[in-house]
């Protein structure tokens with residue numbers, strides 16, 4: 001393949017996960033910059049591989065003709081501030097906002 005596209009790869013933020021009971025790790029793209037889906041990229045064996053070696057440009061799972069750049073997400077801001085989320089008084093897991101009238 002001669003021609004290499006010079007498109008700037010999109011960033012794909014990843015989280016490192018491992019399979020319970022194994023030493024196999026995955027970089028999980030929570031939201032693909034192209035299709036919005038979740039993709040998994042094997043990051044190797046915990047013992048033998050450095051998962052950060054797998055970061056960087058990789059072909060997108062959904063479209064191998066494109067690449068995105070696996071990158072760690074920016075750290076959440078830890079500044080103590082006024083932005084505590086206390087206003088959200090969610091007692092529990094209440095995703096249901098049904099106002100259905102039967």
Ligand SMILES: [Zn+2]
Pocket residue numbers: 032033034035036037039060061062063
């Ligand atoms: Zn995708």
